[in-house]
Amino acid sequence: MQSKMKESDPILEVENLSASTDNLPILKGVSLTVYPGEIHAIMGRNGCGKSTLSKIIAGHPSYNITNGDIKFLGENINSLEPEERSQSGIFLGFQYPIEIPGVSNLEFLRVSTNARRKFLNKEELDTFDFEVLVKEKLEIVKMDHAFLSRSVNQGFSGGEKKRNEILQMALLEPKIAILDETDSGLDIDALRIVASGIKKISNAQTGIILITHYQRLLDEIKPNYVHVMSDGQIIKTGDSDLALELEEKGYEWTDNFIKET
Amino acid sequence: MVNENLVKDVVKEPYKYGFVTDIETEKIEKGLNEDIIKLISQKKEEPKFLLDFRLKAFKKWQKMKEPNWAALGYKKIDYQDIIYYSAPKQKEKISSLDEVDPKLLETFDKLGIPLTEQKKLTNVAVDAVFDSVSIATTFREELAEHGVIFCSISEAVKNHADLIEKYLGTVVPASDNYFAALNSAVFSDGSFVYIPKGVTCPMDLSSYFRINSGDSGQFERTLIIAEESSSVSYLEGCTAPMFDTNTLHAAVVELIALDDASIKYSTVQNWYAGDEEGIGGIFNFVTKRGKCLGKRSKISWSQVETGSAITWKYPSCLLLGEESVGEFYSVALTNNLQQADTGTKMIHIGPKTKSTIVSKGISAGNSKNSYRGLVKMGTKATGSRNYSQCDSMLIGDQASANTFPYIKSQQPNSEIEHEASTCRISEDQLFYLQSRGIEFEEAVSMMVSGFCRDVFNQLPMEFAAEADKLLALKLEGSVG
Numbered sequence: 001m002q003s004k005m006k007e008s009d010p011i012l013e014v015e016n017l018s019a020s021t022d023n024l025p026i027l028k029g030v031s032l033t034v035y036p037g038e039i040h041a042i043m044g045r046n047g048c049g050k051s052t053l054s055k056i057i058a059g060h061p062s063y064n065i066t067n068g069d070i071k072f073l074g075e076n077i078n079s080l081e082p083e084e085r086s087q088s089g090i091f092l093g094f095q096y097p098i099e100i101p102g103v104s105n106l107e108f109l110r111v112s113t114n115a116r117r118k119f120l121n122k123e124e125l126d127t128f129d130f131e132v133l134v135k136e137k138l139e140i141v142k143m144d145h146a147f148l149s150r151s152v153n154q155g156f157s158g159g160e161k162k163r164n165e166i167l168q169m170a171l172l173e174p175k176i177a178i179l180d181e182t183d184s185g186l187d188i189d190a191l192r193i194v195a196s197g198i199k200k201i202s203n204a205q206t207g208i209i210l211i212t213h214y215q216r217l218l219d220e221i222k223p224n225y226v227h228v229m230s231d232g233q234i235i236k237t238g239d240s241d242l243a244l245e246l247e248e249k250g251y252e253w254t255d256n257f258i259k260e261t
Numbered sequence: 262m263v264n265e266n267l268v269k270d271v272v273k274e275p276y277k278y279g280f281v282t283d284i285e286t287e288k289i290e291k292g293l294n295e296d297i298i299k300l301i302s303q304k305k306e307e308p309k310f311l312l313d314f315r316l317k318a319f320k321k322w323q324k325m326k327e328p329n330w331a332a333l334g335y336k337k338i339d340y341q342d343i344i345y346y347s348a349p350k351q352k353e354k355i356s357s358l359d360e361v362d363p364k365l366l367e368t369f370d371k372l373g374i375p376l377t378e379q380k381k382l383t384n385v386a387v388d389a390v391f392d393s394v395s396i397a398t399t400f401r402e403e404l405a406e407h408g409v410i411f412c413s414i415s416e417a418v419k420n421h422a423d424l425i426e427k428y429l430g431t432v433v434p435a436s437d438n439y440f441a442a443l444n445s446a447v448f449s450d451g452s453f454v455y456i457p458k459g460v461t462c463p464m465d466l467s468s469y470f471r472i473n474s475g476d477s478g479q480f481e482r483t484l485i486i487a488e489e490s491s492s493v494s495y496l497e498g499c500t501a502p503m504f505d506t507n508t509l510h511a512a513v514v515e516l517i518a519l520d521d522a523s524i525k526y527s528t529v530q531n532w533y534a535g536d537e538e539g540i541g542g543i544f545n546f547v548t549k550r551g552k553c554l555g556k557r558s559k560i561s562w563s564q565v566e567t568g569s570a571i572t573w574k575y576p577s578c579l580l581l582g583e584e585s586v587g588e589f590y591s592v593a594l595t596n597n598l599q600q601a602d603t604g605t606k607m608i609h610i611g612p613k614t615k616s617t618i619v620s621k622g623i624s625a626g627n628s629k630n631s632y633r634g635l636v637k638m639g640t641k642a643t644g645s646r647n648y649s650q651c652d653s654m655l656i657g658d659q660a661s662a663n664t665f666p667y668i669k670s671q672q673p674n675s676e677i678e679h680e681a682s683t684c685r686i687s688e689d690q691l692f693y694l695q696s697r698g699i700e701f702e703e704a705v706s707m708m709v710s711g712f713c714r715d716v717f718n719q720l721p722m723e724f725a726a727e728a729d730k731l732l733a734l735k736l737e738g739s740v741g
Contacts (some may be wrong), residue, residue, distance in 0.1 A: 058696045060696075061692065062337055064383060081695065081701070083701070085696075086695070086697055087698045098687075098690050099690075100694065100708060101712070102708070102712050102713075103707050103711035104711075106500045112699055113696070115698030168697060172698070
């Protein structure tokens with residue numbers, strides 16, 4: 001599928017990746033390559049390893065890589081700290097964004113944005129300059145300014161939390177964004193806002209990985225590739241039609257692929 | 262888990278104020294008896310009423326037993342093995358700062374409390390206490406123009422004996438508790454503040470307590486009087502060198518607020534806490550109490566307790582005046598084998614009195630951190646209200662946190678509200694912040710200061726910044 005010649009170098013290369021937590025193997029040889037401008041969707045049953053893959057790419061300390069490599073812009077990042085991965089342009093949109101009591105959302109966003117800017121040798125923003133930037137980005141996710149003065153994600157509704165994730169993505173301007181079930185728990189209006197936000201932020205230089213169960217997000221953001229995961233492996237890769245077929249036939253249909261291999 | 266260990270590493274910050282000043286000191290012999298007390302009183306050229314006060318306190322102390330109800334464990338203190346008076350040798354009479362031993366000035370410089378005319382802090386008057394004596398007090402003339410008296414308590418005994426005789430021991434009587442009785446018998450120095458009627462003190466006042474010698478205890482005594490419609494903000498800081506023995510610090514602080522007066526008393530306590538194995542460190546056994554004597558008077562305690570091997574203190578308010586207000590805002594951070602048993606007492610006596618308690622305990626390492634508080638509504642405290650909030654944060658899985666709220670109400674027409682919570686910095690929270698480019702250490706310190714925000718908001722500006730920095734330092738470490 002990805003063997004055809006590409007004009008630019010890949011952003012992300014996951015090569016035959018196996019990983020475990022508490023000696024329990026979760027990923028069993030996953031390979032995935034994302035080029036600039038591409039949108040990949042990963043689908044699969046709960047527990048198939050989709051979220052684990054995203055966390056490992058972001059550097060979660062609970063998982064051990066037992067085999068294989070993750071390369072970002074050609075460099076092996078297996079041993080980088082999560083903050084180093086973020087600063088260099090890897091973004092993980094959380095399925096369940098974490099609440100941080102007492103830490104103001106505005107300050108959190110500013111410190112986070114400045115960490116990325118510092119890496120890019122851009123000037124760090126003081127509170128006033130940041131205020132200007134964040135106002136502009138709030139527009140993208142149609143969030144009210146009042147969200148900024150609250151504690152990070154605390155007391156946010158499901159939809160508000162997801163929009164706050166997209167706001168962070170807009171501020172950090174990552175090279176690659178992995179969005180873990182960003183569409184789950186959203187009503188139709190919120191889904192549209194989130195989807196249009198993602199489209200506005202991404203461009204020909206960025207890569208996107210959408211982890212999802214539902215076709216409705218893929219109706220809004222059409223993927224170039226759809227991968228189906230099962231038991232820690234990618235068992236089938238296709239174009240956007242694969243998602244439609246999956247929607248129609250259910251995951252049971254994919255069980256046959258495993259038998260085939 | 263990898264991060265669990267990192268959290269443990271991150272809270273291992275070496276103590277930065279552990280140096281000893283090499284200076285010739287005048288010490289009296291170890292031990293405690295009537296002759297020692299007479300000797301201290303004589304050295305300080307005290308009037309008879311004060312010597313009597315001391316001797317009476319000593320008699321009471323001899324009959325008292327060291328309390329053991331706190332959730333603390335420590336080796337028995339040998340009170341005969343302590344030096345009760347230790348002072349740097351200086352000229353008999355010092356008329357200006359130029360005559361103060363440069364080594365002493367240098368010490369306070371190193372601690373970030375410059376005292377000399379050229380370098381002194383611009384908007385805070387400082388009383389610097391070294392072991393048993395006050396070294397210098399800045400801005401005295403400027404304050405005197407407003408009628409504000411700010412000096413060491415020894416000087417106040419000489420120059421304002423009437424005020425001392427009238428108020429000393431009226432808030433914390435000598436018989437109050439074991440350590441208050443001990444302090445009353447042997448106190449050496451401390452600060453005295455008097456704000457006259459109608460005066461808003463033009464600058465923050467501050468005392469800085471430095472323990473230098475390893476075998477002497479520090480027993481300072483602070484007395485603050487705010488006359489009708491006056492107000493003052495007072496700050497207290499403390500550090501000590503690193504010794505492998507425990508040093509006893511048993512202070513008494515008394516505050517008195519008359520009609521419409523307000524006193525804000527803030528502490529940043531960073532005594533040496535002992536090493537990772539719990540060897541050495543200060544025993545900080547302190548009695549602090551304020552009396553809201555006047556109508557609509559207000560006393561507010563805020564404290565950031567980060568040091569000491571053991572902290573045992575309950576800054577309290579006696580709310581006598583109608584509509585008087587008591588407040589207690591506390592952050593207590595313990596690490597390694599530190600122990601803290603701290604909280605407050607709000608005694609509502611007058612009608613329509615109000616009190617607020619906000620306590621934040623952070624325990625890391627193998628430390629023990631307890632909140633202990635009493636809210637009491639007396640029979641006449643109609644229409645009085647209390648709100649208490651006690652939150653604990655645990656870092657790592659070896660630390661412990663307790664909350665002991667005591668509530669006594671003899672007045673049905675009063676309200677008492679208590680909220681408590683315990684949380685742990687979770688790996689998921691740290692990963693979330695890290696995955697947004699925020700370094701591990703900064704992530705921990707962001708969460709800790711977020712947790713303490715309600716209290717930091719109550720501290721004077723410069724102090725709040727210092728407290729935030731201090732907590733960050735304590736939590737900063739060897740993570741590479």
